[in-house]
Amino acid sequence: MSRELDPISKAIRIQNKKTVQKEHSTPLYLTSSFTFDDAETMRAAFADENDSNIYSRFSNPNVDEFVSKMCALEGAEDGFATSTGMSAIFSSFFALLKQGDHMICCSSVFGSTFTIVTKFFPRYGITCTLVPADDKDAWEAAVQPNTKMVYLETPTNPQIGIIDLEWAGQFTKKHNILLNVDNCFATPVIQRPIDFGADLVIHSATKWIDGQGRVLGGVIVGRAELVKDIYMFCRHSGPALAPFNAWVLSKSLETLDVRMERHSSNALKIAEALEQHPTVAWVKYPFLPSHPQYAIAKKQMKSGGGVLCFEIKGGAQAGARFLNALEMISVTANLGDSRSIAAHPSSTTHSKLTDQERISVGITPGLIRISAGLEKVDDIIADINQALAASQE
Numbered sequence: 001m002s003r004e005l006d007p008i009s010k011a012i013r014i015q016n017k018k019t020v021q022k023e024h025s026t027p028l029y030l031t032s033s034f035t036f037d038d039a040e041t042m043r044a045a046f047a048d049e050n051d052s053n054i055y056s057r058f059s060n061p062n063v064d065e066f067v068s069k070m071c072a073l074e075g076a077e078d079g080f081a082t083s084t085g086m087s088a089i090f091s092s093f094f095a096l097l098k099q100g101d102h103m104i105c106c107s108s109v110f111g112s113t114f115t116i117v118t119k120f121f122p123r124y125g126i127t128c129t130l131v132p133a134d135d136k137d138a139w140e141a142a143v144q145p146n147t148k149m150v151y152l153e154t155p156t157n158p159q160i161g162i163i164d165l166e167w168a169g170q171f172t173k174k175h176n177i178l179l180n181v182d183n184c185f186a187t188p189v190i191q192r193p194i195d196f197g198a199d200l201v202i203h204s205a206t207k208w209i210d211g212q213g214r215v216l217g218g219v220i221v222g223r224a225e226l227v228k229d230i231y232m233f234c235r236h237s238g239p240a241l242a243p244f245n246a247w248v249l250s251k252s253l254e255t256l257d258v259r260m261e262r263h264s265s266n267a268l269k270i271a272e273a274l275e276q277h278p279t280v281a282w283v284k285y286p287f288l289p290s291h292p293q294y295a296i297a298k299k300q301m302k303s304g305g306g307v308l309c310f311e312i313k314g315g316a317q318a319g320a321r322f323l324n325a326l327e328m329i330s331v332t333a334n335l336g337d338s339r340s341i342a343a344h345p346s347s348t349t350h351s352k353l354t355d356q357e358r359i360s361v362g363i364t365p366g367l368i369r370i371s372a373g374l375e376k377v378d379d380i381i382a383d384i385n386q387a388l389a390a391s392q393e
C-alpha cells in the first residue's frame with residue numbers, strides 16, 4: 001500500500017499470510033505444536049534465532065493475528081494475548097512487580113482485580129494504595145519511593161467514573177511510574193490510552209471485542225520492553241489464549257468500530273430516557289452533560305461507550321423486582337454483547353466485597369448496570385420502562 005491505513009482499516013485488513021488454498025478468511029490453526037524440517041532449525045527456534053512457531057502456549061498464528069490487530073488499534077509496539085481478561089491483568093502485575101513494590105490503584109476497579117490487589121498482593125509482599133477515581137490530591141499523596149505502577153480503569157466498572165488520561169499520563173511520567181490502563185469499557189475505537197502516555201493497556205476481550213458473548217479472552221499491549229517481560233512470565237506460567245478463541249476475536253475486530261457506534265448511540269438514548277424517569281434517582285453515562293466528568297469524557301472519548309448505570313428508587317428490593325420484570329433484556333453476568341444486559345453489581349460482581357468496601361467504591365444497593373445491545377433502541381427502552389414501572393409496585 002502506498003498509503004498508511006487508518007488503525008480501524010488495519011484491524012480489518014491485517015491477516016496471516018495466505019496458505020496454498022488462497023483462502024480469504026484466515027484458517028483456524030488448531031495445533032498444540034509446530035514441526036521443524038531439521039534439528040538445526042529447531043535448535044535455532046529455541047534459541048530465538050528465528051520466529052518459527054514452537055508451541056501454542058507461547059505462539060500460534062491465530063493468536064498472533066489477533067495481537068497484531070490489537071497493537072494497530074491501540075497504537076502499541078507489542079502485545080501478548082491471554083485466556084481471559086483476568087489472566088491479562090494478573091500477568092501484567094506479577095510479571096512486572098516484585099516483593100517490596102507498591103502500586104496505586106483506582107478504588108473502583110473490576111471486582112476480581114480488587115480481590116487481587118487486596119487479597120493476593122499482601123501474600124507476595126506487594127503493597128497497594130486504593131484511591132478514589134476523581135481525587136487527584138489522593139493520587140499525589142499516595143506516591144511512595146517504591147511505587148512502580150499506577151493501575152486504573154476509565155470508564156470505571158460499574159459506576160462509570162471517568163479518569164483524566166492526559167493528567168494520569170503526566171502524573172505517572174513526573175514520578176517515573178508505569179501507567180497500566182484497563183481499556184475494556186471504552187475499547188480502542190473510542191479511546192487510546194497510549195496516546196495519553198499509558199505504558200500498558202489491558203483488555204478483557206470477552207466483552208466488546210468479542211461482542212457476542214461467545215468466548216473468553218484477554219490481551220496486554222504496550223511498550224515492547226515491558227511486553228517482553230510479560231511474554232516470559234506468560235510463556236512459563238501458561239495463561240495462553242486458545243487458537244479458536246483468537247480466531248473468533250480476530251474476526252470480531254473487523255466489526256468493532258461499527259458495533260461500538262451503535263452500542264454508544266443506543267446507550268446515550270437509554271441514558272437520556274432514564275434521566276427523565278420518575279423512578280430513577282440518577283443516571284451516569286459519560287456523554288450525558290450531567291456526568292461530573294463530562295468535559296473530560298468529551299476530551300478523551302470518541303463516543304460514550306455501551307455501558308451506563310443508574311440508581312433505582314427503592315434500593316435493593318426495587319433492583320431485584322426490576323431484573324425480574326425484564327422481558328427482553330438478559331439478566332446475566334457479562335457485558336459487551338449484541339444483546340442488552342442488565343446487572344445488579346451489589347449482589348453479583350461485587351458480592352465478595354464487604355458492605356464497607358462496597359460503599360467505599362460506590363456500589364449502592366439500587367445500582368443497576370445496563371450494557372446496551374444492538375437491538376432497536378425503542379425496544380430496549382420499552383422493556384426498561386415496563387420493568388421500572390413493575391419495580392415500584
Ligand SMILES: *Cc1c(COP(=O)(O)O)cnc(C)c1O
Binds near residue numbers: 085086110204
Ligand atoms: C470482565 C472484566 C474483566 C475481567 O475479564 P474476564 O475476561 O472476565 O477475565 C476485567 N476488567 C473489566 C473492566 C471487565 O469488565
